[in-house]
Amino acid sequence: MFARPCTAPVCLVSALVFVACGEDASNELSPSPTTDNNPNQDADAGPPNNDGAPPFGELPVFIQPTRLCVDPLPGQPEGQSPNGEVCTWQAIAGATEEGRSFEDYASCDVVRTQRPYFPMPSHDAYPDGDPRMEDPAYVAELAWAEGQIRATGCACCHSDNAPLGPVRWTIDAPGNWLGTFSDRDVAALSGLIDTSMFGRFAPADNNGFHRVDSVPSTDPDRIRAFFANELAHRGLGPEDFADAPPTGVPLLEQAAYEAGECEDGEGITPQGTLLWSGGPARYLYVMTPQAQNPTIPPNFDLPEGTLWRIDVPSNGVPVLPGDVTYGQLPAGLIQKHPASPSEPPVALISGQTYKLYVTRDVFQPITRCLFRAP
Ligand code: HEC
Numbered sequence: 001m002f003a004r005p006c007t008a009p010v011c012l013v014s015a016l017v018f019v020a021c022g023e024d025a026s027n028e029l030s031p032s033p034t035t036d037n038n039p040n041q042d043a044d045a046g047p048p049n050n051d052g053a054p055p056f057g058e059l060p061v062f063i064q065p066t067r068l069c070v071d072p073l074p075g076q077p078e079g080q081s082p083n084g085e086v087c088t089w090q091a092i093a094g095a096t097e098e099g100r101s102f103e104d105y106a107s108c109d110v111v112r113t114q115r116p117y118f119p120m121p122s123h124d125a126y127p128d129g130d131p132r133m134e135d136p137a138y139v140a141e142l143a144w145a146e147g148q149i150r151a152t153g154c155a156c157c158h159s160d161n162a163p164l165g166p167v168r169w170t171i172d173a174p175g176n177w178l179g180t181f182s183d184r185d186v187a188a189l190s191g192l193i194d195t196s197m198f199g200r201f202a203p204a205d206n207n208g209f210h211r212v213d214s215v216p217s218t219d220p221d222r223i224r225a226f227f228a229n230e231l232a233h234r235g236l237g238p239e240d241f242a243d244a245p246p247t248g249v250p251l252l253e254q255a256a257y258e259a260g261e262c263e264d265g266e267g268i269t270p271q272g273t274l275l276w277s278g279g280p281a282r283y284l285y286v287m288t289p290q291a292q293n294p295t296i297p298p299n300f301d302l303p304e305g306t307l308w309r310i311d312v313p314s315n316g317v318p319v320l321p322g323d324v325t326y327g328q329l330p331a332g333l334i335q336k337h338p339a340s341p342s343e344p345p346v347a348l349i350s351g352q353t354y355k356l357y358v359t360r361d362v363f364q365p366i367t368r369c370l371f372r373a374p
Pocket residue numbers: 017018019046047048050092093111112113114115116117118120152153154155156157158167168184185188189214215216246247248
């Protein structure tokens with residue numbers, strides 16, 4: 001199932017909101033049917049449907065993560081960087097310093113270009129209130145978890161500050177905000193559902209926040225235990241999510257996609273001109289045929305085996321097939337590999353096979369194929 005290409009515009013819309021594409025997508029991904037054998041009629045293990053996702057043409061251009069360093073807000077403690085600034089990766093998986101709010105130190109507008117943002121209704125697990133809110137130890141742990149999430153890019157969409165409203169769950173809900181999490185949301189962040197394809201920074205580069213199958217946290221075991229505790233409180237456990245589909249299925253599909261031979265003139269001309277199909281492009285990769293397919297930053301977009309990668313900056317004009325010659329950086333573009341902008345990529349060897357991977361924007365492939373160097 002992971003080999004199906006996904007390039008038609010309608011497919012892209014689905015891919016962007018991270019649901020599977022193809023006619024049978026609704027069957028594949030609707031919440032697992034509950035049966036009489038399943039005591040947890042509302043374990044709701046399936047991923048969310050994406051009613052309300054913006055149409056493809058209205059999605060913003062993906063802005064690449066940058067690390068922003070600024071002075072602490074008035075009245076706040078010195079930052080941990082050598083000159084006292086607070087440094088924060090402006091990314092979904094980024095985190096500012098513990099105890100601070102991500103939104104005070106990074107742009108959520110940038111983060112909200114990095115995956116589709118649109119409001120989605122919240123779950124309501126505790127409509128009559130939650131007696132645990134009388135327990136000071138519980139309330140303290142809840143406040144710790146809230147502070148951790150508020151320090152991360154997750155809060156850009158999963159808090160009431162999101163301009164059109166929160167997506168599914170929000171740390172700003174009155175009473176126990178955990179009630180806005182569906183059972184599947186809780187299971188995902190307790191580590192039972194694989195969310196690794198959404199990416200992570202090295203903790204040393206992310207103010208000590210580790211992301212291990214949950215929200216990035218300075219104490220990943222504690223945050224997963226916090227969610228596991230909530231799951232147990234709801235009478236659910238690992239067995240209820242054994243068959244739950246992972247998150248980010250289209251990303252997994254893109255990663256596993258096996259490129260076929262280039263067709264219809266795709267590939268490279270004897271003069272070195274790169275040709276692809278699908279129209280204007282922002283990201284071009286020439287890779288070894290075995291290289292992993294690139295997906296999203298920070299850790300899945302420059303796979304080993306990348307020989308050359310060039311990007312159109314988010315405020316630049318996409319390039320067209322025929323505009324690019326291998327190894328020659330067109331004006332206005334950025335060479336991401338080799339890392340030094342003046343270092344040319346290795347020369348292609350005549351007769352050898354390479355992979356051409358071209359995307360309209362991050363995680364929107366338009367050409368993925370193998371060509372033989374002329
Ligand atoms: C740019 C907006 C945005 C940001 C930032 C964001 N999310 Fe979400 N999140 C969404 C949307 C939209 C959905 C629902 C659609 C979907 O799952 O594809 C969602 C759904 C989820 C779900 C349910 C997924 C499932 O398959 O059931 C979890 C869990 C989640 N987010 C966790 C996180 C975590 C953890 C972070 C931070 C690392 C984060 N989100 C950051 C927009 C965002």
